[in-house]
Amino acid sequence: MSRVRVFLTAVLVLAALLVFAQQEVLPGIARNEVLIIEDPSGRSTNPGRFNLWGGGVSSWSTGLQQLCLGTLWYIDPDEGIEGEPWINLLAAEPPIYNDDYTKMTVRLRKGIYWSDGVPFTADDVVFTVETLKAHPEMTWGAYMQVNVEKVYKTDDYTVVFELKKPNGRFHTIFTVRWAACYIMPKHIFEKVDDVVAFDFNPPVGTGPYVLKSYDPNGYWFLWELRSDWERSDLGVVYGVKPGAKYVLYKGIASPEKKVMDQMAHELDIIHDLPPESAIALYKSNPYCVTWFDGWPWAHPDPTLPSIIMNHEQYPYNMKEVRWALTLAIDIVQVALQAYNGCATISPIHIPPTGLYPKWYFDKIEPWLKEFTIKVGNKEFKPYDPEIPVKIANAVKYAFGYDVPQDPNEIKKMVGYGWWKYAPDVAEELLKSVGFTKKGGKWYRPDGKPWKIHILCEAATRSVMTRAAVAIAEQWRKFGIDADIEAVEPSMLWQRMNYGQDPDTVYWAWCIETWGGHPDLFWFLESWHSEYYRPTGQTVVAKNPMRYKSEKIDKVIEDLRKTDFFKEIDKIIELGLEYVKVCVEDMPIIPVFSYNVFTVCDGYYWTGYPTAKNPYTNPVPNWGNTRFMFIKIQPTGRK
Amino acid sequence: MRAFFKYAVTRFLICLLVIFIGVTITFVIPRLIPGANPAEVVIRRLQMAGTYLPPESVEKMKEALLKLYGLEGSLFQQYLRFWKEFLRGNLGPSFASFPTPVIKLIATSLPWTVGLLALTTVVSWLSGTILGGIAGFRKRGLFMKILEIFANAVRPIPYYILALLLLILFAYVLRLLPTGGAYQIGLSPSLSWKYISSVIKHGLLPALSLIILGIGGWFLNMRNLVSAVLQEDFVDFAFLMKLDESVIFRFYTMKAALPPQLTGLALQLGMIFNGTIITEIVFNYPGLGTLIYTAIMQSDYNLVMGVTLFSIVAVAFATFLIDISLPLIDPRVQYSGSSV
Numbered sequence: 001m002s003r004v005r006v007f008l009t010a011v012l013v014l015a016a017l018l019v020f021a022q023q024e025v026l027p028g029i030a031r032n033e034v035l036i037i038e039d040p041s042g043r044s045t046n047p048g049r050f051n052l053w054g055g056g057v058s059s060w061s062t063g064l065q066q067l068c069l070g071t072l073w074y075i076d077p078d079e080g081i082e083g084e085p086w087i088n089l090l091a092a093e094p095p096i097y098n099d100d101y102t103k104m105t106v107r108l109r110k111g112i113y114w115s116d117g118v119p120f121t122a123d124d125v126v127f128t129v130e131t132l133k134a135h136p137e138m139t140w141g142a143y144m145q146v147n148v149e150k151v152y153k154t155d156d157y158t159v160v161f162e163l164k165k166p167n168g169r170f171h172t173i174f175t176v177r178w179a180a181c182y183i184m185p186k187h188i189f190e191k192v193d194d195v196v197a198f199d200f201n202p203p204v205g206t207g208p209y210v211l212k213s214y215d216p217n218g219y220w221f222l223w224e225l226r227s228d229w230e231r232s233d234l235g236v237v238y239g240v241k242p243g244a245k246y247v248l249y250k251g252i253a254s255p256e257k258k259v260m261d262q263m264a265h266e267l268d269i270i271h272d273l274p275p276e277s278a279i280a281l282y283k284s285n286p287y288c289v290t291w292f293d294g295w296p297w298a299h300p301d302p303t304l305p306s307i308i309m310n311h312e313q314y315p316y317n318m319k320e321v322r323w324a325l326t327l328a329i330d331i332v333q334v335a336l337q338a339y340n341g342c343a344t345i346s347p348i349h350i351p352p353t354g355l356y357p358k359w360y361f362d363k364i365e366p367w368l369k370e371f372t373i374k375v376g377n378k379e380f381k382p383y384d385p386e387i388p389v390k391i392a393n394a395v396k397y398a399f400g401y402d403v404p405q406d407p408n409e410i411k412k413m414v415g416y417g418w419w420k421y422a423p424d425v426a427e428e429l430l431k432s433v434g435f436t437k438k439g440g441k442w443y444r445p446d447g448k449p450w451k452i453h454i455l456c457e458a459a460t461r462s463v464m465t466r467a468a469v470a471i472a473e474q475w476r477k478f479g480i481d482a483d484i485e486a487v488e489p490s491m492l493w494q495r496m497n498y499g500q501d502p503d504t505v506y507w508a509w510c511i512e513t514w515g516g517h518p519d520l521f522w523f524l525e526s527w528h529s530e531y532y533r534p535t536g537q538t539v540v541a542k543n544p545m546r547y548k549s550e551k552i553d554k555v556i557e558d559l560r561k562t563d564f565f566k567e568i569d570k571i572i573e574l575g576l577e578y579v580k581v582c583v584e585d586m587p588i589i590p591v592f593s594y595n596v597f598t599v600c601d602g603y604y605w606t607g608y609p610t611a612k613n614p615y616t617n618p619v620p621n622w623g624n625t626r627f628m629f630i631k632i633q634p635t636g637r638k
Numbered sequence: 639m640r641a642f643f644k645y646a647v648t649r650f651l652i653c654l655l656v657i658f659i660g661v662t663i664t665f666v667i668p669r670l671i672p673g674a675n676p677a678e679v680v681i682r683r684l685q686m687a688g689t690y691l692p693p694e695s696v697e698k699m700k701e702a703l704l705k706l707y708g709l710e711g712s713l714f715q716q717y718l719r720f721w722k723e724f725l726r727g728n729l730g731p732s733f734a735s736f737p738t739p740v741i742k743l744i745a746t747s748l749p750w751t752v753g754l755l756a757l758t759t760v761v762s763w764l765s766g767t768i769l770g771g772i773a774g775f776r777k778r779g780l781f782m783k784i785l786e787i788f789a790n791a792v793r794p795i796p797y798y799i800l801a802l803l804l805l806i807l808f809a810y811v812l813r814l815l816p817t818g819g820a821y822q823i824g825l826s827p828s829l830s831w832k833y834i835s836s837v838i839k840h841g842l843l844p845a846l847s848l849i850i851l852g853i854g855g856w857f858l859n860m861r862n863l864v865s866a867v868l869q870e871d872f873v874d875f876a877f878l879m880k881l882d883e884s885v886i887f888r889f890y891t892m893k894a895a896l897p898p899q900l901t902g903l904a905l906q907l908g909m910i911f912n913g914t915i916i917t918e919i920v921f922n923y924p925g926l927g928t929l930i931y932t933a934i935m936q937s938d939y940n941l942v943m944g945v946t947l948f949s950i951v952a953v954a955f956a957t958f959l960i961d962i963s964l965p966l967i968d969p970r971v972q973y974s975g976s977s978v
Binding site: 248257 | 674675678679680682683684691692693694695696697699701702703705708732734735736737738743746747752802805806808810817818819820822823824825826828918920921922924928929932933935936937943
């Protein structure tokens with residue numbers, strides 16, 4: 001009798017499951033009308049807040065900065081939608097500066113309307129700046145307070161900024177590289193008593209989509225194409241209708257789930273995956289679209305993960321030590337272990353991405369080939385241009401991937417050369433500054449065993465942890481007592497910014513570039529000694545290595561004087577000067593760009609950006625992906 | 639009765655002391671972490687995400703944010719301010735989600751966590767305890783042997799793997815259940831059957847995973863407890879008295895074996911306020927686990943404090959309730975001061 005009961009219970013449970021069994025993505029909306037995109041921020045803890053200016057928005061990448069809010073200009077990290085990375089979105093043209101860069105005039109586009117039907121005008125820009133200026137606690141408020149003396153309109157479509165001091169880079173605050181200061185709808189915010197506390201829900205933007213609904217628990221945000229999309233910023237600039245009627249941003253934390261969702265064609269764009277997952281997906285899903293159609297698959301971000309050493313911590317104040325650590329790394333092994341050989345390496349302090357190979361790498365390579373470091377009485381040429389080919393061969397041998405034969409093709413995929421693996425030279429360099437080697441182990445000049453902890457990210461970006469393990473392994477082989485400590489990203493950045501950890505180097509990044517413009521001022525400005533903060537005080541921006549160089553100060557000061565638009569050659573020349581100083585000093589060890597395994601599904605949608613059609617960065621949390629939506633069109637599959 | 643009253647008052651005071659110490663520790667620890675300054679964390683988050691914050695503006699923004707968050711003054715002054723606000727029922731704003739009140743964020747996640755975990759904890763406990771009791775009492779039954787093997791086999795499986803296996807099987811292979819979320823995307827919370835059935839449907843897989851894993855532990859514990867009770871003289875005496883087997887099972891063995899299980903249940907129910915972060919990650923399920931994790935990562939002191947507070951109070955009160963109720967269930971347990 002009891003067995004019969006068990007059987008009946010089992011049948012009932014199955015029947016109940018079958019009753020519930022029905023798969024649909026959105027009730028009443030056809031799957032082929034919805035573009036489903038992963039939001040890498042995962043769950044948004046405060047999903048009902050959209051006030052990016054007021055702060056407290058837990059995720060910017062819910063579609064808010066990609067589909068809704070807009071600003072004056074964008075610089076694409078790749079080639080740009082019409083082959084020009086500089087994009088005038090809400091502005092009709094690039095900014096016009098006066099001769100001494102104390103005044104910036106902006107001409108705005110006509111015909112753009114906010115999503116609630118109100119025209120976008122100069123009043124919105126003036127209001128945004130004045131509001132921010134009055135509130136330094138708001139996201140771009142302090143910047144406006146420091147820089148803007150006065151802002152006013154001369155007509156409905158012309159805004160003039162009077163600056164407190166000369167600043168030829170002022171426009172960059174309104175130029176998207178991932179994000180920028182977006183423009184507020186004046187007609188909404190002017191009615192609000194407390195602009196910081198205001199949630200701005202529903203958001204009103206100049207972009208082509210409006211928020212249709214969102215999960216109060218923070219896992220998804222659904223956007224609908226504006227019925228008047230022609231009057232949106234994208235509509236006015238390009239006149240092309242975005243292909244997707246709806247766009248759904250979903251936070252998914254588990255990589256396994258992302259893979260399974262895409263295999264089931266329920267997720268169109270995955271932000272990032274560990275290499276093995278991405279490659280497995282590429283091999284199993286015939287509709288899979290990746291940046292490179294095959295090895296090395298991933299998109300190189302204009303961000304440069306590096307080994308960051310605090311120069312105030314002995315022995316990293318010595319150039320010889322920093323160079324010895326560089327030459328004790330076999331980059332081929334690191335690329336293989338960290339990225340399955342899919343890394344885009346960089347020997348110089350610039351990411352090898354976007355248009356930088358043309359602007360910097362091609363120009364500096366002859367110099368790199370001749371560059372020497374002094375080792376005892378000899379000169380040693382550390383640059384090895386053959387590394388990409390070595391990586392390709394190793395990849396073919398280790399993983400069996402198809403790799404091109406042409407070295408120039410390989411160069412486009414995994415970068416130019418890197419530094420030679422030369423432990424013998426590293427040994428000489430160390431001995432020259434008093435290090436000793438006993439029983440295969442290195443001892444510092446003060447007699448203590450040389451220990452290095454590599455502080456790196458855990459879990460969130462597995463390639464970063466794996467690279468740290470690979471580097472520690474290389475250094476252990478060389479005789480240094482090296483290990484890794486993997487922590488959550490916020491902990492890593494916090495500790496790196498204070499720089500107080502003894503015997504520690506940090507595996508993170510402090511070099512990020514536009515990708516589509518050669519100006520390095522964006523990250524380099526904070527390397528100037530006027531912003532230097534000693535260990536124990538948090539760094540002001542991007543100088544966690546606490547590097548001071550009169551030559552770099554000079555480069556920054558000269559960059560300040562250049563015109564962002566008219567003096568491209570001069571900017572590149574100064575950039576090359578910066579590279580040379582950094583190669584000499586090796587303030588941090590550049591390793592590779594952060595390659596993102598963004599994987600798209602071509603089942604329902606086509607037109608994703610790829611290396612063959614690099615009209616923008618496919619990494620979907622960037623504000624720059626706005627331009628993807630007019631290129632992505634339906635395949636017609638039901 | 640007097641002994642009970644004295645015992646209950648003492649235990650209640652201890653309970654309040656535990657809450658005070660727990661809250662104080664939770665207040666102090668995050669503030670002692672170097673660099674865990676919410677203003678700096680906000681700025682760092684913006685920079686990590688790629689937002690351009692020029693050097694000159696960074697320090698100005700930091701000062702302005704500290705003022706905005708009310709984090710001025712010494713640690714002690716902040717501590718006094720905290721108690722003053724707390725006793726008024728104000729947990730303050732979340733720093734990472736400023737100016738949203740902490741209580742609002744908790745209120746969004748709490749029902750999902752409590753709904754899922756209270757249900758699965760009680761179901762696992764009831765099933766595990768009853769089946770474990772039967773298995774300990776009737777060792778030779780085939781069904782019980784199979785259950786025992788199942789419980790032993792499932793228990794060591796890491797939860798993440800088990801949850802993924804269930805997800806793959808039911809959501810991707812059989813396509814019987816949704817892949818994640820608390821309810822169908824696009825639905826708005828309401829009292830309609832469409833919404834309620836969607837919530838049930840979406841909760842089935844997370845619940846199943848928690849029950850399968852939870853049941854094994856309770857089952858094995860209870861089986862061992864009952865086996866031990868069966869060795870007691872009073873049970874032998876009951877058998878010699880030729881009492882009905884079901885009476886011996888219910889009143890001599892189960893009742894005697896129950897107190898440790900009840901203590902476990904009370905503590906487990908107290909712990910549900912911590913959430914289950916892995917369940918939330920695998921099934922995209924909203925809850926307190928991801929909320930507190932994010933709060934810790936963002937040095938959101940007030941939010942950490944708010945979520946932890948629920949847990950501290952729940953565990954302290956659960957312990958208090960168990961302390962005063964156990965003697966009512968098991969006559970062998972006495973209130974201190976009362977005669978045997």
